[in-house]
Amino acid sequence: xxxxxxxxxxxxxxxxxxxxxxxxxxxxxxxxxxxxxxxxxxxxxxxxxxxxxxxxxxxxxxxxxxxxxxxxxxxxxxxxxxxxxxxxxxxxxxxxxxxxxxxxxxxxxxxxxxxxxxxxxxxxxxxxxxxxxxxxxxxxxxxxxxxxxxxxxxxxxxxxxxxxxxxxxxxxxxxxxxxxxxxxxxxxxxxxxxxxxxxxxxxxxxxxxxxxxxxxxxxxxxxxxxxxxxxxxxxxxxxxxxxxxxxxxxxxxxxxxxxxxxxxxxxxxxxxxxxxxxxxxxxx
Numbered sequence: 001x002x003x004x005x006x007x008x009x010x011x012x013x014x015x016x017x018x019x020x021x022x023x024x025x026x027x028x029x030x031x032x033x034x035x036x037x038x039x040x041x042x043x044x045x046x047x048x049x050x051x052x053x054x055x056x057x058x059x060x061x062x063x064x065x066x067x068x069x070x071x072x073x074x075x076x077x078x079x080x081x082x083x084x085x086x087x088x089x090x091x092x093x094x095x096x097x098x099x100x101x102x103x104x105x106x107x108x109x110x111x112x113x114x115x116x117x118x119x120x121x122x123x124x125x126x127x128x129x130x131x132x133x134x135x136x137x138x139x140x141x142x143x144x145x146x147x148x149x150x151x152x153x154x155x156x157x158x159x160x161x162x163x164x165x166x167x168x169x170x171x172x173x174x175x176x177x178x179x180x181x182x183x184x185x186x187x188x189x190x191x192x193x194x195x196x197x198x199x200x201x202x203x204x205x206x207x208x209x210x211x212x213x214x215x216x217x218x219x220x221x222x223x224x225x226x227x228x229x230x231x232x233x234x235x236x237x238x239x240x241x242x243x244x245x246x247x248x249x250x251x252x253x254x255x256x257x258x259x260x261x262x263x264x265x266x267x268x269x270x271x272x273x274x275x276x277x278x279x280x281x282x283x284x
Contacts (some may be wrong), residue, residue: 001131002138003185010177011141015168016225017144021151022166024084026071028158034158035074038276039066042269050261058229061281062269063148064088070268070277091228094221099233100151100211103240110205111244126204133211140218142180147228150176171216202281204236210237217248233261 022028026035043062050057056129071079114122153176154168163169202210214237221228 001135003181005135005138006142006146006184007181008178009139009144010180011173013143013147013222015147015150015173017147017166017222017227018154019150019166020084020087020168020225020227021063021134022117022155022168024081024087025067026077026079027081028155030075030079031071031159032074032281033072033159034277034280035067035102036052036152036159037072037271037280039063040152041276042066042069042273045271045272046265049053051187057265059145060091060148060227060229060231061262063152064227064243065253065266065269066273068154069273073274074281089222091226094217094226095228095230095232096236098217099214099236100240102217103237104244106213107206107241107244109207110209115180115203121207122204124207130204130208130211133208133215136215137211137234140215142177142204143222144218144228145230146177146180147222149180202241206241210234212239213237213240229262
């Protein structure tokens with residue numbers, strides 16, 4: 001279900017985020033194909049290492065950091081575009097604070113609404129409703145993350161001379177959406193265990209609150225063309241839900257490892273992409 005709705009979200013929600021990635025992070029006029037290739041390779045290497053240890057890193061930040069590092073290696077700081085980076089910073093706020101605060105509000109409201117209900121009744125209701133919230137989260141995930149790589153793909157086509165101007169074609173949307181869905185279907189189990197079991201104890205009502213809050217934040221960001229980290233958003237939403245019970249309900253040691261991986265993503269991917277660009281530029 002999550003894999004299919006990842007694909008659907010990528011297919012039907014437009015290309016506003018793709019345009020931010022493809023035209024708003026680095027100036028296409030001063031970079032070449034080696035920049036995009038180096039950025040993509042840095043994402044693959046870093047994400048694979050993090051996946052091996054079950055750490056949910058942000059491919060969004062890895063992509064932005066990779067384009068930035070390789071772009072600066074190719075043309076210096078002048079390659080960067082301030083307007084796109086402003087949206088990136090807004091996305092950090094969306095993913096970190098909005099997810100946490102929304103989940104706190106939603107979870108607190110649900111506790112109040114069902115305060116006189118038996119736990120078994122609440123569990124029965126939200127075990128069904130959580131199917132809807134998980135669907136919404138998967139759809140919104142595709143709407144934002146799928147578009148980012150469409151933007152990078154279209155940028156590579158412009159630089160390679162395949163198209164005259166930046167445009168995300170229908171087959172690029174289909175290809176990126178489908179591959180994203182396949183990644184969810186076949187490669188996500190280590191991350192799922194971290195999110196579902198290690199961070200905090202989640203009952204169906206908690207999962208519903210976290211997924212609904214994260215899905216809403218991501219959908220808003222996609223509408224405004226803001227590339228945010230869906231990983232950060234659902235993580236902070238789960239933390240917010242756990243914190244409504246008590247702060248100790250969140251396993252902060254696990255949370256610390258996740259945050260550490262987030263922080264490392266920017267410098268590692270930027271430096272890795274810069275080094276890979278220097279290597280690729282010798283051959284491309």
